[in-house]
Amino acid sequence: MRYFSVLAEELNFTRAARRLHVAQPALSQQVKALERQLGVELVERTSKGCALTPVGRAVAEEARRVLREVAAAEERVAAVVQGREGRLRVAYTRSARGGVCDALVTEFRNRYPRLDVALQTGWTSHNVAELLAGRLDAAFVRPPLDVPGLDCRIVAEEELLLAVPAGHPLARTRARIGRHRIADEPVVLWPRQNGPGMHALITGQLWPGRSPRIVREEPDDEQLLLAVAAGYGIAPIPEGRARVFRIPGVCLRRLTAPVPTVTLGLAHDPRTAPPAVQLLLAMAPRLTGSAGA
DSSP states (O other): OHHHHHHHHHOOHHHHHHHHTSOHHHHHHHHHHHHHHHTSOOEEEETTEEEEOHHHHHHHHHHHHHHHHHHHHHHHHHHHHHTSSEEEEEEEEGGGOSHHHHHHHHHHHHHOTTEEEEEEEEOHHHHHHHHHTTSOSEEEEOSOOOOTTOEEEEEEEEEEEEEEETTSGGGGOOSOBOGGGTTTSEEEEOOGGGOHHHHHHHHHHHSTTSOOEEEEEOSSHHHHHHHHHTTSOBEEEEHHHHHHHOOTTEEEEOBOSSOOEEEEEEEEOTTTOOHHHHHHHHHSOOSSSBOOO
């Protein structure tokens, strides 16, 4: 069909053969084979080249349509293979909605509009379990991860602040707070199982060499800050989340050096991740490489 379509455009065997990068006899044989297959003459040979018969003109039009459809199908297949089309399942982590991860996904969707990005939100431990079970292709998590088989790219880092009740003595100062001043304070935190790595990272930075006196656990950052406002205790919280909620009755304070920080990672299983994950990673900012096992 392609040979005949080019010949129908050129109406000259020599020019058509040159355009197809084949010998003229080979082109003639292909056209004759098509005529035998259809049982009708498609081309009238002339001294100046050739002309299409009425049937030949109809076949040429059909050939052009078929070739357009084949080209479109090939493009769709290539888009799927390259990750530009299909479906990508991504999870946010609850402690980092907004900011870098939302901006990255929005930009990714704009750049690859034919890719269906299915989104959900979960704690780091849940997202890791979903990745390992094959129900997610990529997930934002809070490193460090100790999960063999998963790759984790660090995409953001932020300072860890201290949320204190407005009536607490620590709220009266604007100076950075030393760790010795929070050593015995009651603490509100989220359950360790939500993100064991981040939980250990936070407590290790704020209460080095000892365990915090956790008096209450809350399921998410908003409830955590509400508990602080109610006077249950102090709470560490990433700066981005603290600025989003701005709960009345809560004051935010910074700690002395070494300044505590937490990171945000984009994790995937390289053994099962579709090509679209590499496109997402290519757009993600790179800070310190990777984190995890």
